[in-house]
Structure formats: C-alpha cells, structure tokens
Amino acid sequence: MAFQESGKQRASRIQLDYYKRPTWLDRTKSRLAFLCLILAAGWMLLVYAQGSKGQVAFSRGQVTKFHAAWNDNCSVCHADFEPISKNSFSMKWLGHEAGKNLLGDARCESCHVAPVHHSNQKLESTPSCGGCHREHRGIDASIVRLSSLDCVSCHSNILPHMNDSAPKYATTISSFENASGGHPNFKLLAEKMTDPGSVKFNHKLHLTPGISRDPKGKPWTFADIPEPDRERFGFKPGSDLKAAMALDCNSCHNLESADAKPSLGTFNNMTKAAFGIKSQGGIYQPIVFDVHCKSCHPLSFDDSNKNLSVPHRYQPEEIRVYLEGVYSRQLVAETKDFAKTRTAVSVPVPGKNPLTPLVESVKKQVDEKVSVAMNNLFLGKKTCGECHYEKGDMKSLSPGFSKIPKAIQTGLDPDNKAFDWFKDSKLTNTPSDIWPSIPTLWMPHAKFDHTAHRFMDCASCHAGANNSVTKNDILLPGIDNCRTCHSSAKVSSDKVSLGMMQGGVNHDCVECHSYHHGDQPYQGVGSEAWDPKILRTIEQMQKTLP
Amino acid sequence: MLIRQSNFAEHKPWIMACLVITLLSTFWFMFASFGQAAWPSGSSLPGFTFGVLGGLICLFEFLIWPRKKLRSWRIGKVSTWMRAHIWLGLLAVPLLVLHTGFRWGGPLSTTLMILFLAVIASGVWGLVLQQFLPEKLLIEVPAETIYSQIDYVSQLMANEASQMVRFACGINTTEHEASESNGTHRVVGAVRTVGAVQGRVIMTSTLKESIPDSKALWEFFNEHIYGFLKNGQMAKSPLENPSRCTSMFNSLRTKLPPRAHEIASALEELCTQRRQIILQSKIQFWLYSWLWVHLPLSVALILLMFVHIFVAMKYW
Numbered sequence: 001m002a003f004q005e006s007g008k009q010r011a012s013r014i015q016l017d018y019y020k021r022p023t024w025l026d027r028t029k030s031r032l033a034f035l036c037l038i039l040a041a042g043w044m045l046l047v048y049a050q051g052s053k054g055q056v057a058f059s060r061g062q063v064t065k066f067h068a069a070w071n072d073n074c075s076v077c078h079a080d081f082e083p084i085s086k087n088s089f090s091m092k093w094l095g096h097e098a099g100k101n102l103l104g105d106a107r108c109e110s111c112h113v114a115p116v117h118h119s120n121q122k123l124e125s126t127p128s129c130g131g132c133h134r135e136h137r138g139i140d141a142s143i144v145r146l147s148s149l150d151c152v153s154c155h156s157n158i159l160p161h162m163n164d165s166a167p168k169y170a171t172t173i174s175s176f177e178n179a180s181g182g183h184p185n186f187k188l189l190a191e192k193m194t195d196p197g198s199v200k201f202n203h204k205l206h207l208t209p210g211i212s213r214d215p216k217g218k219p220w221t222f223a224d225i226p227e228p229d230r231e232r233f234g235f236k237p238g239s240d241l242k243a244a245m246a247l248d249c250n251s252c253h254n255l256e257s258a259d260a261k262p263s264l265g266t267f268n269n270m271t272k273a274a275f276g277i278k279s280q281g282g283i284y285q286p287i288v289f290d291v292h293c294k295s296c297h298p299l300s301f302d303d304s305n306k307n308l309s310v311p312h313r314y315q316p317e318e319i320r321v322y323l324e325g326v327y328s329r330q331l332v333a334e335t336k337d338f339a340k341t342r343t344a345v346s347v348p349v350p351g352k353n354p355l356t357p358l359v360e361s362v363k364k365q366v367d368e369k370v371s372v373a374m375n376n377l378f379l380g381k382k383t384c385g386e387c388h389y390e391k392g393d394m395k396s397l398s399p400g401f402s403k404i405p406k407a408i409q410t411g412l413d414p415d416n417k418a419f420d421w422f423k424d425s426k427l428t429n430t431p432s433d434i435w436p437s438i439p440t441l442w443m444p445h446a447k448f449d450h451t452a453h454r455f456m457d458c459a460s461c462h463a464g465a466n467n468s469v470t471k472n473d474i475l476l477p478g479i480d481n482c483r484t485c486h487s488s489a490k491v492s493s494d495k496v497s498l499g500m501m502q503g504g505v506n507h508d509c510v511e512c513h514s515y516h517h518g519d520q521p522y523q524g525v526g527s528e529a530w531d532p533k534i535l536r537t538i539e540q541m542q543k544t545l546p
Numbered sequence: 547m548l549i550r551q552s553n554f555a556e557h558k559p560w561i562m563a564c565l566v567i568t569l570l571s572t573f574w575f576m577f578a579s580f581g582q583a584a585w586p587s588g589s590s591l592p593g594f595t596f597g598v599l600g601g602l603i604c605l606f607e608f609l610i611w612p613r614k615k616l617r618s619w620r621i622g623k624v625s626t627w628m629r630a631h632i633w634l635g636l637l638a639v640p641l642l643v644l645h646t647g648f649r650w651g652g653p654l655s656t657t658l659m660i661l662f663l664a665v666i667a668s669g670v671w672g673l674v675l676q677q678f679l680p681e682k683l684l685i686e687v688p689a690e691t692i693y694s695q696i697d698y699v700s701q702l703m704a705n706e707a708s709q710m711v712r713f714a715c716g717i718n719t720t721e722h723e724a725s726e727s728n729g730t731h732r733v734v735g736a737v738r739t740v741g742a743v744q745g746r747v748i749m750t751s752t753l754k755e756s757i758p759d760s761k762a763l764w765e766f767f768n769e770h771i772y773g774f775l776k777n778g779q780m781a782k783s784p785l786e787n788p789s790r791c792t793s794m795f796n797s798l799r800t801k802l803p804p805r806a807h808e809i810a811s812a813l814e815e816l817c818t819q820r821r822q823i824i825l826q827s828k829i830q831f832w833l834y835s836w837l838w839v840h841l842p843l844s845v846a847l848i849l850l851m852f853v854h855i856f857v858a859m860k861y862w
Contacts, residue, residue: 010699013691014692014695029837029838029842032838033845036843036845040850056652057653058652060651060652061650062652089590089594
C-alpha cells in the first residue's frame, strides 16, 4: 500500500490534555456511583425518619409469630450496646461483668415469668433468655424447640455448673439415644421403687374377662351393673345382658374427663378435679371412684335397700354421722306416732317430753342400723377395705379390715421410697386435699403425650398391667421401650422385625423435658412462678417497655 | 491485571496466603460450631473476627479508587495494589460467608451480602475480561488510539481526508480547511496547548497537484468515506466490512486515473484505521463497563457496612 500512516503521525492527532477529559464510560461510572451512594444513604435516612418502625430494616430476621407485634421495635427486647446472650464473648468487651443479669432478660421477664431451672445451678452457668430462645429465625420458627446441644452443653458434665451440694440427678448425659449417652432409666424403675399410692388394685383381675378370680366362677355381667352405666363399659344395645363383662384400659383410663360420665347417684361434693381438669389430651385423667368404680363397687350399706350408698371420700366417723342422718330421716318418716302425738298433745307439760320414749326407741333403732351398715361397709373384703388401708397401716397385706378403722389412709404413703419423687407434684401435695391416693403424673420431671401415642396398643408399653396383682407394681415402660422408636433410624436386629427400619422419631431433650417446667403446670415445679407479676392493658402490651 | 504462567510467581504468595487463611478460618469456625445448636453467628467470637477482617478488607479494596485517582502519591506499586485488591477481595468471600453463619439475616444484612457478592462477581468478571481483551486489542487494533480521543481523532481523520480529496479533485477548500493548509502542504495533528501557547503544526504532508478526471473520487468520498470516517459505526457504511471495503476501493480505482490511485490507497488506509478504532471502542467498552457495577455497588456497600457495624454493636 502506497500510503502508510506511521504511529507518530497517528499520535500527532492526540490532544496533549486528553487525560483531563473523562470518557463516557468514566462519566457513567461516576454517575452510577453517585446514584448508588444516594440510594444507600436515602434508604438509611428513610429508616431513620420512620423511627422505631424503620428498625425492621436492621432486624436479622422475622421474629416468631408470638412476638410478631414487636418485629419492628428492637428496643422492646434489646438493650443498647448490651448482648442479648450473656454467654457472648463481647460481654466484657462491651463493658459488662460476666454472668450479670442483663437488661434484656428483664425485658423478657416483664412478660414471661419463669422459674429457675434448678436452685442449685451457678449464676454464671445460667444462660440468659436470648441465649437459648433464639429469635429472628422466621415467623414459624419455634424458640422453645431447642436443640439438645443447648442442654448437653451443661448436662454432659453438670458438676462444674452446680453449687456445692450433691447432685440429685445423673451428672453426665450427652444423649437419649442409647445407654452410653448417659441418660438413666426412669428413676422409679431404676431404683425399683413401688407405688406410693394408698389404693389397692388388681390390674390382672380387672382385665380378665368376667372379672372373676375363679375361671369357673360366676362371671361379672352387664346385668350386674346399673343400666345407664352399661354402654360406657362396652355393652352394645341388643346384645346379651348375661355376657361376661370384659374391661380394657380405656374403661377406666380416659384422656378427657368429659369422656367419662360419673355414675348415677354421684354426690355433689366431688372435687373439681373429676370434671374440671381439661387437659389437651396428653395426660390421662385421675381415676375417680364415682366415675370409674362405682358402677361395680357401689358403697351399699343396707341389704334391704341396695340403692342406698354412702358417698365416697368420707372418713369412718363422717360415714357414721351420714348414716345416722339417713336412718334417722328414714325412721322418723316411717314412725306414724310422731305425727299423731303432735296433734294429740295440745299443751305440753313442762319438764316432760311426751315424745321421749318414742325418740329413744328410734334412736336405738338408728344405732342398730348404723352399726349393721358400718359393719357392712368396713368389715370383710368388700367395699371400703377392698381398696383402702387403715391410716398408718400401709404395710398390711391382708385385704379388708378386721375392725372398723379410725381413719382411712389418704394421699401418698409418706414412708414409701417414691414419696419424695412426687412430693412436688401439686395434685398430690396440697394438704387440704385428701385425695388422690394415686400419683396423677408418674414422671413429674418429664412430659408425655398419650394422645400422640393413641394409635398404639396400651400393652406394647404397659405390658406389665396384664399380670399385675398388686398396687405396688409401677407399670411404666422402661427407657429402652421408648428408645425403640425415639432414637436414630436403624435397621432392626430383632428376630421379629429383622431387617425392618426402626427408630427415627424425635429423641432430643425437649421432646420430654422443659427447662422451666412451665408446660406441665400440674407438676407443681415452677407452676406458681409462671404467674405474671404485672398485668397490662392491650395498649401497654403493644408498646412494651420494662 | 494479567495472571499468566510467566507472572504466576508474583501471585503465588497471595494465593497461598488466601488458601491458608481460608482453611484456618474454616477450621476455627467448625471447631466453634462443635457442640453448638446452630452455626456460630456474626456475634460469636469467630464470626465477629471474620466480620472485622472482612470489613477491613472491604475498606482496603475500596481504597484502590483514591489510590488510582492519586497516582502521584506513590503509596506502593500499582501492580502490588492490584494483586492485593484481587486476592484479598477473593479472601473476603469465605471470611464474610463464615461471618454470616450461613444465614442471610434481615433486610440490611441481606442487602449487604447481595451487594458484596455482586461486587465480587463483577470484579471476577472484569478480571476474566482483562486476561484476553488487552491482547486482542494489541493484535487486532494496531491503530489503537486513546479511548477518550476517538471522536476527536475521527473528526481529524475525516478533515484530513477531505482536504486531500478536495485538492486532488481541484475543488475549492472550505475556509476552515484553507486555514489548515498553505497550498502545498496539509496540516496533520491536533491543536495542542502548552501553557499560553496554542498551535497545531506538528506534522505536515505534501499535497499533490490536482488530478483531472477524478470526479468519481469526490463522489465516492462524499457518499461513503467522509461519513464513515467521522461517525464510524453510526454511519452504517458498507466500508465497515473489510472485504466490502476492499472491493469498493478496487472498483473505485477502475474509475480513476492511475495518478489518483495513491489518494485512494491513502483513503483506504484511513478507513482501515477507522474500522480498528470501532473495534477498539467495542473492546474497551467490555474492558471497562464492568466497573459500572463494581464501583457503584462498592460505594453503597461501604456506606451500608458502616451502618451494619453500628447497628450490630447496638443490638448485639
């Protein structure tokens, strides 16, 4: 090519001050940078202008639905420049003493009062509310469904976290999964305790069709119980009344009190517990004589009138007074002379009661009838003595009473080894209550939901009930029974289910335990501590401040 | 910055340091999470440490902007700054991901993380482009000029070509062109100012005498060449296509007397240069346009990072 321009020629076209002239690429970059700066600063200004409502921009995530009303108000829970968890390394760094009570905790506790986990735990080992109940994990997240690691961080070696006294519980628990995890068997079973209740009961007999000790003896039939109660115990209308009754667990153990109607003639002095406690179905209702026993075991005292019965939960002297009233009323009504004398004697002679002979006669008859009735009730194996002990005589193995007892044993046996285990249980501990004489909850430091297990055969866990002949048996399943399902999924090596998958059901600590014991208020431990100290209006609640 | 086998030794210490710090950080993070219910959050000791380190790196990364603006300061070599910018920027990714504890968090922290990842991604994109585009520019654009001067140089080229063609075709020059020639020479070059002195004569080329029967050159110039030289791609000229251009100039030569062929060749050379400048313009767009994302988002990132630090301390 004839014409070839050199680099020098090309360079001569460049202005010397070219570097002072930005390109459109540079200009666009600068404009976009300025725009981004304005947008970022504008966002922050908008947040600032919105006040507390704008703080939601700084939230690290939506709070759970229970706290959603305060999602955009950080200061409801957070104290400025103070960690939400006192286990944070920044405590010292931000100028706070290790283990001190945080203002943030006080803000939680202004609504949520909760008992201490254990009176023996060290303050510095006690996490702050936010240390375990981690918020900002989404509206549907649970802040109480904690990982076992939260518990195991102390319980894998509990001694350094306790004050000086000796531990009452296992000191090294790392998991529930298997025995090597350190979780002991349930205490009542591990220490081979016996039922501290004061009611005799033969499960085997009651689960035997016909409810008869003698297989060839007369079976107990539906005809032997009042007609209104038959259906409740399994009678189907139109079927044979002479058929032997066959009880099952549900005949007496009911999840809801409403399911079990009291028998006819139940007296009004029943405690509210018979009807009042409406659980969510997780806990079986207490066995109540008037509901579960009376149909077959009426407290009849008069052979001439089987419909007459004494009320349950009366002590012998109270029964005597009751019987005197019943017979007095009956005899006064039946003695016509009382009515005649009143009309014949118009002017009573001072110092002389014309009715005295008659009264004395009735009184004598009443005493005789009461005596017979008391013997019917208390002597022999039937009625009272069939189930109850004389007070202070819990060791007696003989059924029934040989004489009329001064008092019936109520409540749990204080001499029983298991008594201490249940003493915190509210229903068995209130001095004014004379009942129940059977523990309502057998594992007061844990929770168990029977409703969640309602698809299972009772005997798969409570197999011992079929052969239990004494009240002393504690019919709880052992921990290994639970671990069959509540453990990691594994292939069974059991002969029956060889090769099948087993386990896999939740087996973390909070499945059974609660740190504050608050979800089982029956149990007593901490139940009163859950009562709020301050009651608020709706407005006060919504702008909660300490 | 090129990362080649030839200069890998300069990058190797940075790469090794990044890998070692990443591994140590990951081990610490995993160790801290052992026995915990959740991954350590940004407020845990390891999370906080990673956050501080990541934040300091972000600040350092941002300082390359003023460093480029203030080249005369000479705070370390620019190549060292660039290596640190690249490798520390990449190191910030694992550090800040560990700082988050694998959680997005709320609006501010999510925005921060998205901005950070966008800045990193755009930076990596820019780094990748820089590995081959400058080489492409060097090979395919020998007529490369300064990017900011492309419009100016194009105008000059069009003017010079116009001067040449008018003289060859015996057409009166415009007043403006007349001022740039003295009848026997044409002036080539930009107006330059040095202090109070302003001038233009850097280089001249001899103008030939006018050539008869070269009207076709004047028509071809007006129809195709001037617009293309001046406006480049915007002119939508067939001269943008090299083979078409050759074909058109060959066709033009058949219509011109042999004396005018030299002028045609000069014009063809200018068109070739113009095509290269068009290619340069495209390459440089890709070479620098990633900064439209990288820098503006970095500005927002740094501002919001300070807000995040304050809020995190306040609501720990």
